[in-house]
Amino acid sequence: MRGSVVSAVAALAAVLVGCGGGTTSPPPVPVFTTLQVTPDTATLIGAPGTTTQLTATPLDQNGSAMSGLGAATWSSDDAAHATVNSSGLVTSVAVGGPVTITGSLTASGVTKTGTSKVTVTALSSTAAVTAEAALAFSPATVNITAGGTVTWTFQSVAHTVTFDAVAGAPANIGTASSPVASQAVSRMFPTAGTFTYHCLIHSQMTGTVVVH
Ligand SMILES: [Cu+2]
DSSP states (O other): OHHHHHHHHHHHHHHHHHHHTTOOOOOOOOOOOEEEEESSEEEEESSSSOEEEOEEEEEOTTSOBOOSSOOOEEEESOTTTEEEOTTSEEEEOSSEEEEEEEEEEEETTEEEEEEEEEEEEOOEEEEEEEEOTTSOEESSEEEEEEEEEEEEEEOSSOBOBEEOSOTTOOOOBOOSSSOBOSEEEEEEEOSOEEEEEEOSSOTTOEEEEEEO
16 A cells, blocks of 8 residues: 555656656746835934935846846935935935935836835934843944933843943943942943943943944
8 A cells, every 4th residue: 555655656756757857947037127225214313414325226026136237316205304316325404204215227128116214313412221131231222412411221130331442431330240230320422433332241231322
């Protein structure tokens, strides 16, 4: 019984190989199908003059990137809040949005477009970070103006805020032998820069303060 089933399967496989196993069809010709714009959403922090780069990639019918089709053109539907140049670089003008940035590419008579939604948010002089009991700084990155203040709120688990060696960083909060729990501590950032920090107790806890 079992043997006859195996024989039947083997016979069927032989038939299938005999029918088509010896031929190969040519690969399908790539057809320009989609223009993928990345990232599809972005946030510009502060205005005017902060920037983010968009990229437009033509894709074929299988979702594979195509080359040699030329460069996309770019447009903004709300130049009062964000503009885009011929290279896809978006620049904030005023807080608002989301602004729809459209990339467009015509190749072989086919035009495809893709979009990204860009929101322009205000840059604040203050930011709040929670040093969570779940072993994370949240949010991991905050942005403030020069002279602004960040306040870390420590939950029940003790942590440190230990700045990496960057000139202009404020004093650390807590030490390995005396970490901080269940209170809020603020630090002022007088100068622009990117200040990374970590927790001495939990090496996976890292964060960044970007001062503009
Ligand atoms: Cu920690």
